[in-house]
Amino acid sequence: MAYYKLNDTELQASYFQYAIIGGLSISQALTATPVVTMSHRKIGLQPTMLLGTLLIFVSLLTSSFVTQIWQLILSQGMCFGWGMGFLYIPATAVLPSWFSTHRSLAVGLATSGSGLGGLVYSVVTNAAIQSVGVRWAYRIIASTSLAMNLLACVLLKETGGRAAAGPRQERGWRLGIREFGRIEVALVVLWGLVTEFGYIALLYSLPSFAASIGLTPTQGSVANALFNLGLGLGRPVLGWLSDKMGRINMAMIVTAMCAFFCFSLWIPAQSYGVLLAFSVLAGATCGTFWCTVTPVLVEVVGMKKFVGTFGTILMALVLPTTFAEVVAIEVARVSGGKETNDYTGAQIFVGFMFLAGALSIWLLRCWKVWQVELDRQGADERAQSTTVRPKYWVSWLKPRFLFRLWHV
Amino acid sequence: MNHSMEMQTQTHPRDETEVMEPWAALEGRASASPEENADLPADDNMINVVDIEPTPPNGGYGWICALAVFLINCNTWGVNAVRYYPRTFVDHTS
Numbered sequence: 001m002a003y004y005k006l007n008d009t010e011l012q013a014s015y016f017q018y019a020i021i022g023g024l025s026i027s028q029a030l031t032a033t034p035v036v037t038m039s040h041r042k043i044g045l046q047p048t049m050l051l052g053t054l055l056i057f058v059s060l061l062t063s064s065f066v067t068q069i070w071q072l073i074l075s076q077g078m079c080f081g082w083g084m085g086f087l088y089i090p091a092t093a094v095l096p097s098w099f100s101t102h103r104s105l106a107v108g109l110a111t112s113g114s115g116l117g118g119l120v121y122s123v124v125t126n127a128a129i130q131s132v133g134v135r136w137a138y139r140i141i142a143s144t145s146l147a148m149n150l151l152a153c154v155l156l157k158e159t160g161g162r163a164a165a166g167p168r169q170e171r172g173w174r175l176g177i178r179e180f181g182r183i184e185v186a187l188v189v190l191w192g193l194v195t196e197f198g199y200i201a202l203l204y205s206l207p208s209f210a211a212s213i214g215l216t217p218t219q220g221s222v223a224n225a226l227f228n229l230g231l232g233l234g235r236p237v238l239g240w241l242s243d244k245m246g247r248i249n250m251a252m253i254v255t256a257m258c259a260f261f262c263f264s265l266w267i268p269a270q271s272y273g274v275l276l277a278f279s280v281l282a283g284a285t286c287g288t289f290w291c292t293v294t295p296v297l298v299e300v301v302g303m304k305k306f307v308g309t310f311g312t313i314l315m316a317l318v319l320p321t322t323f324a325e326v327v328a329i330e331v332a333r334v335s336g337g338k339e340t341n342d343y344t345g346a347q348i349f350v351g352f353m354f355l356a357g358a359l360s361i362w363l364l365r366c367w368k369v370w371q372v373e374l375d376r377q378g379a380d381e382r383a384q385s386t387t388v389r390p391k392y393w394v395s396w397l398k399p400r401f402l403f404r405l406w407h408v
Numbered sequence: 409m410n411h412s413m414e415m416q417t418q419t420h421p422r423d424e425t426e427v428m429e430p431w432a433a434l435e436g437r438a439s440a441s442p443e444e445n446a447d448l449p450a451d452d453n454m455i456n457v458v459d460i461e462p463t464p465p466n467g468g469y470g471w472i473c474a475l476a477v478f479l480i481n482c483n484t485w486g487v488n489a490v491r492y493y494p495r496t497f498v499d500h501t502s
Contacts, residue, residue: 117486
């Protein structure tokens with residue numbers, strides 16, 4: 001889509017409009033959640049995913065015929081976003097139910113597709129645009145993604161016990177606003193929010209940052225490719241480690257590591273080598289939320305309520321992701337009131353966002369430790385405490401829970 | 409006879425589920441679905457096992473499902489990410 005700006009003179013539009021397209025596609029994917037969940041429940045997994053495949057195909061195909069920016073907004077923004085929602089949300093919700101101890105590894109492997117797919121698609125699109133032009137490149141992408149999505153629709157199935165939709169299962173699937181009243185869900189939402197901001201800001205600024213420190217565009221695209229490679233390779237490793245060391249533990253450690261890399265590697269990066277190192281490391285650590293949110297959520301609310309809570313959290317992320325890219329533009333390019341090449345503001349922003357994310361996960365971990373200790377105290381203690389439930393909101397925030405080294 | 413019945417109630421699986429999932433105690437129990445009951449021996453203690461979350465397969469066809477989700481991620485988030493490449497233009501007014 002960026003190539004339209006470069007190559008087609010009739011599609012000039014402001015940065016804001018292009019940024020809105022990007023934000024729109026992700027946010028529409030998240031906004032589609034209630035519709036998608038209902039469709040999943042009523043018409044089943046495969047018809048829902050086939051609908052998503054169709055929407056994505058239509059969106060990419062029509063993007064190849066657009067002549068006005070508003071048409072591009074509709075096609076690549078909204079239609080693609082809805083298609084993505086119909087495909088991604090049921091798939092992500094179904095996968096954790098297939099695994100117990102290997103859950104994080106499987107989810108890590110599955111989400112590494114975004115990094116590797118981004119890498120392959122960017123290389124292919126680059127080559128295609130050079131040889132056949134933007135419009136045909138869109139059609140090529142449309143057809144390859146159609147083929148792969150159809151294959152995925154055929155392969156993905158739900159686990160047998162879950163397919164029979166009884167009334168209790170429907171209740172677990174319901175998107176509840178009351179879920180936000182539970183502090184652990186609010187913490188997960190907070191974590192998602194800040195890391196989304198950081199992630200999108202990072203994603204956006206990294207390409208142009210290369211140009212700002214004097215590197216050639218080729219070197220910039222290599223840095224980008226390494227970033228995606230880091231995304232693709234880091235997530236399975238993260239998943240495997242999460243199974244071994246505890247899901248919430250690893251989510252916290254890796255989010256903090258990303259903040260650390262931002263502060264230590266990105267801000268002083270003035271040369272090609274350091275930037276490459278940062279790209280790979282940041283790629284491996286920054287996409288933590290999407291990679292670990294499903295196993296962490298299962299840890300937090302349990303398998304039964306997972307689908308509903310997942311949907312709720314996705315809906316809570318709609319507004320942030322719509323405007324995250326616009327925020328990223330403002331932070332990255334307009335430091336000091338005018339456009340500069342100084343990315344320090346963006347770097348600090350991203351670093352602090354990930355730091356805030358790590359803090360929220362730390363608090364979530366503290367809650368979970370409290371929960372686990374509550375379980376370990378056994379049924380007899382719970383039978384004794386008939387009168388007063390522990391104060392829900394703050395009783396778990398004790399230092400001994402904050403610093404306990406458990407496998408959560 | 410009475411003693412053995414007491415022993416049974418003390419090691420009732422329902423208590424163990426309450427310990428593991430405190431919130432489940434508030435939500436109530438899921439109804440047992442026929443598929444899950446089919447393989448279990450008809451035993452008083454075991455009937456309530458279906459109230460616990462069904463054991464996931466933890467592998468097998470699950471890895472194929474992971475591959476399917478991998479492909480989906482490639483095509484949704486991957487195509488989405490192409491937007492960011494490569495921002496060689498710096499001045500948006502041109």
